Amino acid sequence: MGGRARAVKPPPAPPLLPADGEGSRLSQLLKTYLKPKDIAQVMAAYRFSDIAHTGQMRMSGDPYISHPVTVACILAELHLDALTIMAALLHDVMEDTEFGKQELTEKFGATVADLVDGVSKLDKIEFQTATHEQAENFRKMLLAMSQDVRVILVKLADRLHNMRTLDSMASEKRRRIARETMEIYAPIANRLGLNEIYQELEDLSFKHLYPLRFAVLTKSIKAVRGNRKEVVGKILEAIKQRLSDLRIEAEVTGREKHLFSIYRKMVEKTGTFSEIFDIYGFRIIVKDTATCYLTLGALHGLYKPIPGKFKDYIAIPKANGYQSLHTTLFGPFGTPIEVQIRSREMHNIAEAGVAAHWLYKNTDADLSALQKQTHQWLQRLLEIQSESTDSVEFLEHFKFDLFPDEVYVFTPKGQIMALPSGATAVDFAYAVHTDVGNCCVAVKINHELAPLSTELHNGDHVEIITATQAKPNPAWLNYVATGKARAHIRHFLKTMKSSESAMLGERMLNQALRVLQANPDDISEEQWKKLVRDYGVQDKQEILTDIGLGQRLNVMVARQLLTMAEPSGEKPVKQLGSITIRGSEGMAIQFAQCCRPIPGDPILGFINKGKGVVVHTRDCSAIRKFRKDPDKWLDVEWDPDPHRLFKANMRLAVANQPGVLAKIAAGIAGVGSNIDNVSMEEGDDSAYTHMNFTVQVKDREHLARLMRGLRKLPEVVRINRVKGAANS
Ligand code: MN
Numbered sequence: 090m091g092g093r094a095r096a097v098k099p100p101p102a103p104p105l106l107p108a109d110g111e112g113s114r115l116s117q118l119l120k121t122y123l124k125p126k127d128i129a130q131v132m133a134a135y136r137f138s139d140i141a142h143t144g145q146m147r148m149s150g151d152p153y154i155s156h157p158v159t160v161a162c163i164l165a166e167l168h169l170d171a172l173t174i175m176a177a178l179l180h181d182v183m184e185d186t187e188f189g190k191q192e193l194t195e196k197f198g199a200t201v202a203d204l205v206d207g208v209s210k211l212d213k214i215e216f217q218t219a220t221h222e223q224a225e226n227f228r229k230m231l232l233a234m235s236q237d238v239r240v241i242l243v244k245l246a247d248r249l250h251n252m253r254t255l256d257s258m259a260s261e262k263r264r265r266i267a268r269e270t271m272e273i274y275a276p277i278a279n280r281l282g283l284n285e286i287y288q289e290l291e292d293l294s295f296k297h298l299y300p301l302r303f304a305v306l307t308k309s310i311k312a313v314r315g316n317r318k319e320v321v322g323k324i325l326e327a328i329k330q331r332l333s334d335l336r337i338e339a340e341v342t343g344r345e346k347h348l349f350s351i352y353r354k355m356v357e358k359t360g361t362f363s364e365i366f367d368i369y370g371f372r373i374i375v376k377d378t379a380t381c382y383l384t385l386g387a388l389h390g391l392y393k394p395i396p397g398k399f400k401d402y403i404a405i406p407k408a409n410g411y412q413s414l415h416t417t418l419f420g421p422f423g424t425p426i427e428v429q430i431r432s433r434e435m436h437n438i439a440e441a442g443v444a445a446h447w448l449y450k451n452t453d454a455d456l457s458a459l460q461k462q463t464h465q466w467l468q469r470l471l472e473i474q475s476e477s478t479d480s481v482e483f484l485e486h487f488k489f490d491l492f493p494d495e496v497y498v499f500t501p502k503g504q505i506m507a508l509p510s511g512a513t514a515v516d517f518a519y520a521v522h523t524d525v526g527n528c529c530v531a532v533k534i535n536h537e538l539a540p541l542s543t544e545l546h547n548g549d550h551v552e553i554i555t556a557t558q559a560k561p562n563p564a565w566l567n568y569v570a571t572g573k574a575r576a577h578i579r580h581f582l583k584t585m586k587s588s589e590s591a592m593l594g595e596r597m598l599n600q601a602l603r604v605l606q607a608n609p610d611d612i613s614e615e616q617w618k619k620l621v622r623d624y625g626v627q628d629k630q631e632i633l634t635d636i637g638l639g640q641r642l643n644v645m646v647a648r649q650l651l652t653m654a655e656p657s658g659e660k661p662v663k664q665l666g667s668i669t670i671r672g673s674e675g676m677a678i679q680f681a682q683c684c685r686p687i688p689g690d691p692i693l694g695f696i697n698k699g700k701g702v703v704v705h706t707r708d709c710s711a712i713r714k715f716r717k718d719p720d721k722w723l724d725v726e727w728d729p730d731p732h733r734l735f736k737a738n739m740r741l742a743v744a745n746q747p748g749v750l751a752k753i754a755a756g757i758a759g760v761g762s763n764i765d766n767v768s769m770e771e772g773d774d775s776a777y778t779h780m781n782f783t784v785q786v787k788d789r790e791h792l793a794r795l796m797r798g799l800r801k802l803p804e805v806v807r808i809n810r811v812k813g814a815a816n817s
Contacts (some may be wrong), residue, residue, distance in 0.1 A: 111158045118165040119174070127171035131161075134175035134197060139188040148257040156250060157181060163286075173239045174203035179244050183209045204540075207240035208247065214548050221500070223273040227497075227505055241277065245286055248274045252293040266364040267297035282411065284440050288347040295349040305353060320422055321369055327421070328371065331391045337375065337384055344370035344429070369420060373430045378403060381430045383415050388428060392418035395425060403435070411439055498549045511570040514541045518553045519574035526577055528555040542568045558733050560585065587630075590637030593678060596669070597636050597723070601647035616653040623649070642696065670694075670704060671727050678702045680735065684709035684812040687735040689789025694723035707810055734785035736765055737792050741780045741799065742807040749804045753780070756802060760795045762786050778808060 091432055115135075119128050138157055144506045145153035147170040161177040175197055182188050193202035252270055255263050271294035278287035295304040321343045332339050346354075355361070375384055381403060388394075398417035413431040420426040431439065496510045498517065508516055514534070518541075519526030531554040532539055542565075545551060561578045569575050599609040617629050626632060635641040670678060670692070678694075686692045691707040702723055705712045743749050750767075757764055763769065766783040786792045799805050 111155060111162055115158055115162050115165060118162060122168045123171055123174075130197075131171055131174050131178070134178045134201070135161075137196060138178045138182055141182045141188050145185065147254065149254055150257075152186075153181075156254075159250045160243065160246045163249055164242060167242075167283075169239070169242065172198075172200050173242060175201045176208070176239065177243050177246060179205050180208045180247060184212060204237060204240055205245060207237060208243050210548070211240065211244050226479075227273055238281070241281070242283075244284065244798060245274060245278050245281075245290075249286055249290060249293075252290060252297075255293070263297050267294045270294045282438060288350070291349040292347050293495050295352060298800065302352065304347070306348060310348070310351075317369070320420075320424075324369060324371070324420060324426060327391065328373070328388065331387055332373075332384065335383070335387050337387060339380075339382060339384060340374040342372050344372045344427075346370060367419075368427055370427045371429070373428060374433055374436050375430065375433050381414050381432060384430050385416060387432075388416065388418060389628060392420060394418055394424065403431075406763050411435075413439065413640065437613060480715065495543055497547050498545050498551050501550070502553045508545065509570050512545050514539065514543050514545065514551065515565050515569050516571040516574045517545060517551050517572065518555075518568075519577055521553065523577050525553055525555055526574060527561055527581055528559045529553045530556045530559045541565070586638075587634050590635075591630050591633040592637065594633035594635065594637030594643070597643040598646055598650075598799055601643040602650070604644075605647055605651060607647070607651055612650055613654065616650050619653040620646075620650055623653075669728050678704060681705040681711065683711045685735070685737050685783075687737050687786055687788055687792060688727040692725050692727070694725040696723055709812060727810065734763070734787060736783050737786055738794065738811040739782050739784065739792075740809055740811050741782065741805055743780060744775050744804045744806060745776055745778050746804055749778075750780070752802055752804065753782075753799060756799050757782070757784055757795060760791070760798055762791065762795050781811070 100437060116128075119131060119459055123131070135158070142153040142157075147153055147156055155725040156180045156753075157180060160180065161174050164173055164177050179193060179201065182193065190202050190206050248270060251266065255266060258266070270290055275287055275290040275294060325341060325343055329339075329341050332341070373384055375381055395417045398415075403412050403414055412435040413429045416428050416430075418426045418428065433804045469765055495507050496512060497505050497507055500506055500521065506517065506520055508520060514532035515526065515529065518529040520534075529541060532541055532543065533554065534543055534545070534553040535550050536552075561581045563578075563582055566575060566580050569578065602609045602612070603814070620632065621628060624632060626635075632641065632646060636643050636646055679702070680686055681703050686704055686706045686709075692704050693707050693712060694702040694704050695712070697703050702725070704725055741753070742754070754764060763785040764782060765785055766781075768781045770779040770781075784792070784795065786795060794809050796810070799808055
């Protein structure tokens with residue numbers, strides 16, 4: 090964080106091992122639990138990092154390497170494995186120096202490189218919004234991106250050291266980092282059961298967010314601590330005496346609440362400082378679970394318990410695996426005494442949380458009770474629904490997808506949205522708003538255009554592009570992952586299908602009526618009622634829909650309607666007038682894939698049972714087979730002002746030169762058209778390439794303008810519109 094300059098060329102000579110300060114503390118710590126060969130590896134990582142960061146300084150003025158060394162120390166105190174310590178030493182190398190993942194993999198293996206890479210990725214996402222729910226999503230996003238729990242452990246240690254040295258930052262930045270720590274990192278540390286890190290992170294955040302309150306509270310605590318010492322000492326003695334009388338071996342300590350938890354209690358319970366601070370806390374650590382209960386009995390014999398305050402977290406552990414007996418007693422001086430009683434193993438978990446696992450890792454091949462317990466709470470904690478029951482493997486690899494069923498992405502405003510994994514841009518659009526879903530036409534993922542079918546990943550920045558005229562595409566149903574999106578698309582298609590078909594059906598019917606020299610407005614309700622009864626359908630709407638869908642012929646319905654009025658008055662059917670096509674009719678009118686008609690093309694419609702009307706160009710070769718079936722023709726013409734873009738195919742022969750596709754794409758975009766699809770044929774003749782484009786244009790004139798523009802490019806040898814089945 091902050092104050093790094095880019096590395097200058099590293100000097101050739103390796104620096105000496107750090108003999109003082111944090112450096113020597115790290116070697117001391119490592120010696121207590123790592124094997125010499127592991128320590129050698131850690132030292133190699135240290136040397137590499139030191140060289141890589143040469144010339145960089147912390148804001149505090151210290152050489153940069155002091156930061157990763159302290160981070161490594163924090164983790165070594167938790168007795169984390171050599172790979173984690175190495176990753177801690179190297180954690181800023183990828184971000185701040187010229188060395189990349191490749192180099193780290195070669196030198197230190199894939200695991201260390203993955204861990205460093207993971208930490209670097211977390212560094213890149215920034216918490217922007219401040220609502221409670223958003224903070225929870227952000228925490229989940231961080232955990233989900235971590236994959237390996239060690240990544241988040243390194244990140245937490247990194248954050249802890251940065252918080253300890255926050256004073257050298259500018260005040261604006263200090264507040265931002267402190268808030269982020271309070272809302273994101275401290276709760277993660279708490280969730281992972283890293284109690285000490287959690288408390289320190291909270292107190293440091295508190296200090297920088299509310300410097301005044303922090304100062305006042307610190308002063309008050311100092312002031313009363315003197316008086317307390319004596320009282321605490323007396324109670325301590327009494328407890329120790331009672332336990333030793335009963336031959337219970339125990340470690341008894343007075344316990345101070347951390348600063349922020351006092352503050353929080355004052356705010357939440359609206360208590361005064363003395364009400365909250367006047368509670369004395371003690372912790373008793375014994376050898377096993379049975380002794381915990383024995384100790385409890387002994388204490389209740391010493392001081393009267395306050396009813397309703399006893400909690401058995403041994404029988405029912407907290408969600409993060411915490412186990413202890415809690416009880417509150419009436420103390421000798423009228424003040425309440427809070428006591429926690431736990432076994433040594435429980436204590437380790439309470440203090441080191443997820444990291445407690447490593448304390449026992451090397452001692453026994455079998456799973457100790459502690460490991461099983463750790464494993465169990467991790468599973469609960471991470472809500473893993475894995476089929477794998479191999480707990481040994483689980484513990485050894487310690488890799489997991491923390492939230493395998495969800496993916497977290499950013500909206501353009503920096504909000505975080507949780508979606509089921511496998512969700513695509515369309516799911517995202519519907520999650521934002523139904524209207525956004527219904528009108529989405531394109532998506533930018535991390536500021537680059539991508540297909541709507543693109544699957545989203547954790548941390549993606551997603552921006553949906555909408556168009557007012559756009560409509561859901563039935564093809565979306567193939568790749569949406571959320572029920573919400575699916576339901577909305579289905580609903581839209583269904584209602585569109587019937588209402589648009591009914592509208593089209595009405596237009597078709599009216600034309601047929603006019604041809605029969607009847608005025609559509611003259612048709613009475615009575616005539617309709619009769620026809621509805623005759624057909625055995627629900628209502629008029631259903632008949633109109635059927636016409637629009639091509640399931641009834643307009644001319645037949647028109648005739649029958651008229652017959653209902655005057656049974657004798659049948660008139661001969663004449664050529665039907667033409668029907669106007671706007672292009673926005675949806676399912677009722679389809680444009681033939683073979684010829685892809687666009688406004689301006691002479692067209693012909695065919696009534697296709699169940700599909701509605703399919704529009705072809707008049708010169709389309711596919712329509713020849715319909716010629717003998719004139720009943721099914723429908724004269725159609727374009728609406729002079731169509732409301733959408735139409736697809737057209739074109740084929741280009743272009744000189745094989747670099748950048749030619751980009752030039753053509755720019756030419757297409759230059760006249761306001763879009764590329765819907767492009768394919769290339771690699772001919773034997775290497776001088777030319779054939780390219781097939783499907784473009785979106787307003788009409789024939791627009792397409793002509795587009796093609797004229799492309800023809801001017803020197804690389805374009807030939808260009809023509811394709812109306813056969815060549816390209817679809
Ligand atoms: Mn760092």
